[in-house]
Amino acid sequence: MKIYTRNGDDGTTGLLYGQRVSKDSPQPAAYGDVDEAQSAIGLARAAATPEVAEILLVIESELWIVMAELACTPGQMQKLDDSGNRVSSSQVEHLEKLIDEITEKYEPPTEFVVPGGSEISARLDLARAVTRRAERAVLTVVVEDSQILPYLNRLADLLWVMARWQEETSIASRSIRSSD
Numbered sequence: 001m002k003i004y005t006r007n008g009d010d011g012t013t014g015l016l017y018g019q020r021v022s023k024d025s026p027q028p029a030a031y032g033d034v035d036e037a038q039s040a041i042g043l044a045r046a047a048a049t050p051e052v053a054e055i056l057l058v059i060e061s062e063l064w065i066v067m068a069e070l071a072c073t074p075g076q077m078q079k080l081d082d083s084g085n086r087v088s089s090s091q092v093e094h095l096e097k098l099i100d101e102i103t104e105k106y107e108p109p110t111e112f113v114v115p116g117g118s119e120i121s122a123r124l125d126l127a128r129a130v131t132r133r134a135e136r137a138v139l140t141v142v143v144e145d146s147q148i149l150p151y152l153n154r155l156a157d158l159l160w161v162m163a164r165w166q167e168e169t170s171i172a173s174r175s176i177r178s179s180d
Contacts, residue, residue: 015071031067033134034067043123044120047120068086092150105165108164115163120163128163135153
């Protein structure tokens with residue numbers, strides 16, 4: 001099987017269940033921004049501790065579901081379900097649970113945060129910013145009752161708290177090393 005099909009050479013792309021649209025139309029733009037967020041999260045995962053990497057890998061997998069829902073041909077949404085090709089409220093609730101668990105692990109900042117306190121926190125902050133852009137792009141195409149917007153909103157929040165947690169962890173480890 002070859003990776004190229006030549007089907008998109010005319011500037012169109014196929015949606016799930018058959019329709020072709022221009023590559024610059026809102027749907028491909030929205031799932032393209034989610035794809036970029038997934039890649040930014042992968043970049044963070046590459047530098048993460050095993051505990052953080054495990055969380056990020058689950059999120060990267062769930063973003064495939066977000067993109068599938070965004071790529072669905074209008075009028076075909078009834079073919080999607082919560083078993084793996086539509087974002088579910090339980091996925092949003094899981095992100096909320098992670099946010100609550102992680103915020104218990106560090107002292108929250110009392111001022112605005114400038115990204116770059118550590119490599120992993122900077123990567124997580126970049127992933128958060130890309131996720132926020134994806135969230136904005138999704139606004140124009142998301143259908144009523146979809147859980148995509150709450151999911152992306154909680155994901156950006158989760159990435160922020162993970163960045164602060166990892167920033168504090170790296171600061172603490174630098175302090176321990178410098179006192180040796």
